[in-house]
Amino acid sequence: MKAVRVHSPGGPDALRFEDVPEPVAKAGEAVVKIDAAGVNYIDVHLRTGLHKQDLPFTIGFEAGGTVAAVGPNVTEVKVGDPVAYTGVLGAYAQSAAVPAARLVRLPAGVSTKQGAAAMLQGMTAHYLASATYPLKPGDACLIHAAAGGVGLLLCQIAKLRGARVIATVSTDDKARLARGAGADDVILYTAQDFEAEVRRLTGGKGVQVVYDGVGKTTFDKGLNCLAPRGMMVLFGQSSGPVGSFDPSVLNAKGSLFLTRPSLFHHIATRDELLARAGDVLAWIRDGKLKLRMETEFALKDAAEAHRALEARKTTGKVLLVP
Ligand code: NDP
Secondary structure: OEEEEEOOOOOHHHEEEEEOOOOOOOOOEEEEEEEEEEEOHHHHHHHHOOOOOOOOEEOOOEEEEEEEEEOOOOOOOOOOOEEEEEOOOOOOEOEEEEEHHHOEEOOOOOOHHHHHHHHHHHHHHHHHHHHHOOOOOOOEEEEOOOOOHHHHHHHHHHHHOOOEEEEEEOOHHHHHHHHHOOOOEEEEOOOOOHHHHHHHHOOOOOEEEEEEOOOOOOHHHHHOOEEEEEEEEEOOOOOOOOOOOOOHHHHHOOOOEEEOOOHHHOOOOHHHHHHHHHHHHHHHHOOOOOOOOOEEEEHHHHHHHHHHHHOOOOOOOEEEEO
16 A cells, blocks of 8 residues: 655655555454545654654554454454544555554534544643633633634634634734634734734733744744733743743742643543543534645645745645545
């Protein structure tokens, strides 16, 4: 079968579309025939070597498809089930052997492509808004890169929880998408000073939480957007890593909180995985959470998908179709 592998870290051309052996389900595993793999920014960090991984490896952390085979001692799924998963490396492929305990059976009304689009970014938006800083009516939040994969979902979930959403994006087209996802105010952070705008929009009070997946270019100013005792949630680094940090800054800027969370600590047990995925998939089925799935590439064109993501040309979800 075909898969996209990395033999040595580098640019998009480090993604090699090549033949690999068919996966076999060992005890506790299921083989998933993949209908779509999700492209996520973490894939870029793995490809470049910012996140270390033993070489060579099949890249990709998210997919949806159908169970084609199960190994011994599998109780969670059966052959023919539509499933989706995240957190297991090797999704840029036609098939993958996955620990069955990581698979989520999709409810009727949610396609395997939607499953592939929802698992990583959807559950991330879910834990950020409901566990890291549980938003409530009366709160205001700042969401950076709001037209991105996590961003559009986080805007919608923040609105479901009753918060005011101030969003940042780089272009007018992305601003329209962020507004469509419920953002109350949108700032073009490539043209406007987002710190001054947040101060103006909140009457000088600041926001209770900043959700920052951009990192290097937004982190310092984001701290100045927080109300006293507010929380900086640094969950990504699409513009590059934030440098070293002096904790006394948190005191000086108003007894702030700083956290650097990861999805994988929020779906560590099967119960938590099923609960979080269950919420996200039910919202999708019921039309409360809309997925934007306009950008699809063939699996063999994974390098093009990475180029588009890194050039800030994508909005919402990017999928690879084997
Ligand atoms: P996105 O779809 O949000 O794509 C990245 C976006 O970041 C771009 O579209 C762009 O939006 C913005 N951006 C700003 N500066 C840059 C830059 N210099 N280069 C590239 N992009 C830039 O990606 P994802 O939704 O997949 O991920 C968003 C972030 O969240 C990533 O940092 C990712 O690693 C992180 N993440 C963290 C998780 C966790 O649990 N900690 C889980 C999932 C994702 P614009 O043009 O509007 O500026």
